[in-house]
Amino acid sequence: MSRIVHVVESFGAGTLSMVSAMANQQAADGHAVTVIHSVREETPANWRALFASAVACIHLPMQRAIHPLNDFRAGRALYRWLRDLQPEVVHLHSSKAGAIGRLVSLMWAEPGGPRWFFSPHGLSFLQRAEGRLKNSIFLGIEKILAGVPVTFLACSPSEAEEIRTHLSPNVRVVNNAIDLALISPARPGGARLRIGTVGRVTLARNPELFAEIAAQCRDLPVDFVWVGGGDASGEAGLRTAGVQVLGWCERAVALRELAQLDIYLQTSRWEGLPVAVIEAMAAGLPVLATNVVGNRDLVQNGVNGYLVNTADEFSQTLRRLVADAEARAQLGDAAREFAQAHYSLRRMMNDLYAAYGIPPQGQETP
Template identity: 30%
Template sequence: MIEHQKIKILIITSRADFGGGPKHIYSLIKELNSKIDFAIACPKDYPYFDLYSKIVGFDNIVEIPHRKFSFSYLFLLIKFVKKNNIHIIHSHGKGAGIYSRLLSSFTGVNALHTFHGIHIDQYNFLTRLLYLFIEKILALFTKRFITVSDSEKDRVIKLKIADKKKIIKIENGIEIDKNKVVKFNSDLNVYNIITVSRFDFAKNSDLLFPICKELNSFDPKFNYAVNILGDGELKDIFEQKIISNELTDKIKLLGTQIDISDILINSFCYISTSKWEGMPLGVIEAMAAGLPIIATNVLGNKDVVKNNVNGFLFDINNPREAAEYIIKL
């Protein structure tokens, strides 16, 4: 009987901390490890560096800097790819995408790239032009692009980053635990509104402040709490804003957790304040648990949430609309 050699894939991510991208990679390698020989290049971040290592083994993991490009690590990866006879290089996110396409140009190994969001809205005009120029050059060394939603695919085509013939849409997925589903209780003392976020520009957590103020104006007796799971570079500033907005009794920071299922099933609804998404894993996980969704009507969110069908979409510039949907629930 002929034994078929397993494909060897090097996955590159410039983040291995809490977030949708690293979690998505973990699900991929966990599910496909018996069929594919995976190697991982990622930073030594908690929690996913250790979780990846447990699946692929420490010999198949290469440490790279957190969200920084380094030529010395590029050369290290070139040696790794050649030594281990890697068949495919697959990058996730823009930082990792620089490594993968340069690796492909040096080694001749085909590169795949998954965007996980087009993060240029916070850039000024010149930085945006530079980013698009670099992406178009790197596209020459990319065999296939993977987008995680129709909206993301449309944006890649509109920005002329890649030929649409090279783009494949593969939506993110999650494991569903049928035993962990919301059981609605009409006698709740506190209505817990949950969100999984990262304190940065894209996740737009500051939008929660005017939403809370609108909720307070609608019904001062409405007993709710907004519970935020996550971390990020702007967390300290956000905490100060909670105090300055006099919302310490309403907004609670729960930190980061690997398994959020128990928190989800004990919540009232899920809210997303993002300016954009690739494919929002937090929203998908909340939907799988049976939570009502209230989300900004932006790329990614609108690919998952169908307004008035499986959730509510609100105008990002209209926090009152979000509050109205919460009260409606």
């Protein structure tokens, strides 16, 4: 048994999904697991139900924005918790916890301390919508922190390549994954095709592009659906374009809605490795996605979907697929096979244990 601590400030959406999956499986494999976390506006009210009872959870206020005094207080508190817990492994998730945790690791003077790992879940300096100046600041901060001897865990090969290019050669790939048993096959079959996405309405997910695509396809016999909610102006723009915005849904409800789609769209501005796309592929849906880090690891042009960028490219490809049921079925079958072959939860956990230096499935080294 190993003592494993996950530290995460961005406690929502895909990051929460991956942290809970990791922590729950590690606890089931016999490890002592603690999650030190913050609560964000997008953190679901039932977040504790996402974690097994064997996973200990500790609330530590951290904030997304840079705030020297509050960040110092969070770092001091994190150091004290880790000193009490004495973990063998500390796994940091996303930008703020990654920054605070890496600085805390420098305070660990005792030999034989924990092994430290950092999963960015989407690199902050790739968020081009934030502007060049802000991205340059993010990159500068990450370059400084990259000097801390912590192993990066990239959630996709393309994210790993960005880390090697800009930050550090000390990186291993542990692909995001899902519990395939939870995904029901897509069974749309309605009179009108349903085209949609699942996730929060946020800057990263680019609801403006989704709305533009829907507006260009008003003449088609299709319905556009966004399963999720979030930014008010983003929701308003989607509704103006004729998109049905379902608002926040329990995960089980979101997966049921996913199974009623015919085509899945991912209009992201940036990604790490999108869990929602893996789920859509596992359900047997053809995927149209922007050609960005993460998406391009999943979507193979003309095989299980298409990588496109502009609203015109999306709408042109959609028109072809709407008119060709056989093509949709072939792409969807290939997508399901691809997800099953590469993105199972057990495969992710074995890769994660190998990175940690822990035997797989909780087994002790003989």
